[in-house]
Amino acid sequence: MVLRRLLTRLAAGAPVPVLPVAGLGMRDALRELRIRPELRPVDVPAAASVLVAAGSLPEEFGDPLALLHDGMPHPRAVVWWNPGNSAGPLLRRFADPTVVDGSADELVSAVVRVRRELYSGHRPSSEPVLAETGRAPWEGVGPYGQGGSGMTGGVPYGRPLAEVAPDRDGLRLDVVPLTVGPFFPQFPPGLRLEATFSGDVVVDCLPLVNPFVDIAHHALPVRPGLDVFFRALFEPVPIAELELARARDHLVWLADALSAHGLPALGVRALRLTHELEGTAAVPGVRRLSRAIEWSQVLRWSTRGVGRFDAAGRTSLGGCGPVARAAGLPDDARMEDATYRALGFELIVQDGADAAARWRQRLAEVVQSLALAKRAGAQRSEVTGQVESPRGLLTAGSAPASRLLPLLPGLLEGLEWGDAVATIVSLDIDLEEAGLAERLASAQAGAT
Amino acid sequence: MLLGPLGVALAVFIAALMAVLLVERAGEPAAHGAPSPTERVPFAGVLPPQVHAWSRYHARYYVMALVFLVFDMEMVYMYPWAVVFLREGGIAMVEMAMFIAILLLGVLYAWRERSLEWS
Numbered sequence: 001m002v003l004r005r006l007l008t009r010l011a012a013g014a015p016v017p018v019l020p021v022a023g024l025g026m027r028d029a030l031r032e033l034r035i036r037p038e039l040r041p042v043d044v045p046a047a048a049s050v051l052v053a054a055g056s057l058p059e060e061f062g063d064p065l066a067l068l069h070d071g072m073p074h075p076r077a078v079v080w081w082n083p084g085n086s087a088g089p090l091l092r093r094f095a096d097p098t099v100v101d102g103s104a105d106e107l108v109s110a111v112v113r114v115r116r117e118l119y120s121g122h123r124p125s126s127e128p129v130l131a132e133t134g135r136a137p138w139e140g141v142g143p144y145g146q147g148g149s150g151m152t153g154g155v156p157y158g159r160p161l162a163e164v165a166p167d168r169d170g171l172r173l174d175v176v177p178l179t180v181g182p183f184f185p186q187f188p189p190g191l192r193l194e195a196t197f198s199g200d201v202v203v204d205c206l207p208l209v210n211p212f213v214d215i216a217h218h219a220l221p222v223r224p225g226l227d228v229f230f231r232a233l234f235e236p237v238p239i240a241e242l243e244l245a246r247a248r249d250h251l252v253w254l255a256d257a258l259s260a261h262g263l264p265a266l267g268v269r270a271l272r273l274t275h276e277l278e279g280t281a282a283v284p285g286v287r288r289l290s291r292a293i294e295w296s297q298v299l300r301w302s303t304r305g306v307g308r309f310d311a312a313g314r315t316s317l318g319g320c321g322p323v324a325r326a327a328g329l330p331d332d333a334r335m336e337d338a339t340y341r342a343l344g345f346e347l348i349v350q351d352g353a354d355a356a357a358r359w360r361q362r363l364a365e366v367v368q369s370l371a372l373a374k375r376a377g378a379q380r381s382e383v384t385g386q387v388e389s390p391r392g393l394l395t396a397g398s399a400p401a402s403r404l405l406p407l408l409p410g411l412l413e414g415l416e417w418g419d420a421v422a423t424i425v426s427l428d429i430d431l432e433e434a435g436l437a438e439r440l441a442s443a444q445a446g447a448t
Numbered sequence: 449m450l451l452g453p454l455g456v457a458l459a460v461f462i463a464a465l466m467a468v469l470l471v472e473r474a475g476e477p478a479a480h481g482a483p484s485p486t487e488r489v490p491f492a493g494v495l496p497p498q499v500h501a502w503s504r505y506h507a508r509y510y511v512m513a514l515v516f517l518v519f520d521m522e523m524v525y526m527y528p529w530a531v532v533f534l535r536e537g538g539i540a541m542v543e544m545a546m547f548i549a550i551l552l553l554g555v556l557y558a559w560r561e562r563s564l565e566w567s
């Protein structure tokens with residue numbers, strides 16, 4: 001009993017392993033949990049103790065969310081961050097979720113309290129949402145399930161064996177179809193990729209339709225970081241505000257990308273920098289971070305020559321912002337704005353067209369945006385109807401992600417899975433931004 | 449010593465085993481028994497796999513594994529050679545140089561055939 005009490009106290013005092021799931025507009029707020037010492041965000045349900053969902057999720061994510069919850073080991077609990085009563089209908093699928101309507105501090109306190117109650121036995125572990133089907137019987141031709149087609153015959157435990165197809169080395173080996181996402185930790189939120197693998201090589205792949213386009217949500221929440229770019233479509237906005245938001249967005253991408261590459265401590269450094277952008281220490285801080293990234297041999301190995309666009313692929317990159325500029329294309333809507341030109345705005349381009357070039361491009365653009373924000377004072381942008389978002393040309397009805405998604409099959413096929421993930425990370429595909437742009441166009445068409 | 453070195457090692461092993469079993473038993477109420485089928489499925493962003501996990505794939509590292517084995521065995525061969533070298537002197541050195549030269553030819557051949565490249 002003494003040992004049990006000691007273990008319980010030790011477990012309850014450790015940082016809470018939480019599995020964050022961000023709904024519309026809540027991505028940035030949930031990301032901030034990474035810098036809270038009380039919590040330890042994890043990537044997979046097997047490592048989590050508390051599922052923290054925030055805001056509204058598309059209804060088609062209902063079953064995936066339930067599977068995410070059911071995949072967590074006991075004792076487990078659900079905490080739903082629900083500012084402005086934004087949770088939506090998926091909240092009702094869970095038996096006894098803790099709902100937090102207040103600030104991030106209240107969310108953290110609730111998560112810590114829930115975990116303590118779980119370990120002290122004052123709160124029961126959350127029951128599975130979906131019925132457990134258990135093992136299916138082994139189906140084959142013979143009386144003991146043996147025989148049939150495939151490697152050993154039969155259908156072991158309800159799942160058929162993989163089909164055989166030629167691989168890139170001329171061998172005939174098994175190909176495994178798998179849908180990756182929508183909660184794959186290294187992917188942009190919501191991205192689902194229907195892929196076929198031969199070992200760890202992507203044979204073919206197809207990104208599924210953007211779930212944020214047809215989301216049934218009338219009051220469309222916009223992420224705070226994106227808000228200024230959508231406002232710039234309709235009215236002149238302060239350039240300083242635009243450029244600070246761009247620098248912040250690139251650093252937030254950097255934080256996610258560093259975590260995806262297994263460097264979470266550097267990711268937290270990038271995240272902390274987003275809070276210091278208006279101070280004088282911002283540029284030196286970004287330069288120090290850039291140097292740390294350049295010195296990382298791991299990052300060099302995993303990005304150099306990876307996900308490279310060939311000459312034909314580069315022609316499809318119009319309007320793809322930093323991805324296009326990293327491939328050497330002079331593609332930036334800011335060049336068409338007279339105020340930017342008067343501020344001395346000059347295009348930065350790279351010549352690599354690979355993932356490493358895209359990393360360098362965004363780091364250089366953070367420093368450039370901070371300088372522009374400083375010089376701009378109170379000046380406002382002139383051009384409306386289109387804006388250069390942190391990911392490329394944004395208009396009502398068209399966003400960079402909708403241009404990048406069709407390029408994925410050509411870019412990923414034949415890559416090893418690690419390189420494929422590094423490529424997707426380097427493209428900064430924002431399905432939420434694309435969904436908002438398409439819904440904006442629908443709303444405008446409905447109004448006229 | 450009462451137990452001797454073997455006895456001490458055995459006592460430490462049994463004590464460690466008891467400690468592990470004790471900690472595991474103390475954590476049982478939290479663990480809720482064996483994991484469910486959903487908890488056991490490999491995680492690929494939630495959606496369950498469509499085919500069984502038994503599949504034949506190309507183990508691309510096998511050439512490197514073979515090259516490693518060859519040189520690993522060569523290293524093993526060097527231990528007894530070191531003893532003979534003390535007794536025989538220069539002639540043993542020449543024999544070992546010949547042995548390594550033959551192996552080196554094999555490596556150069558593998559290198560020319562591009563067998564050492566990862567994919």
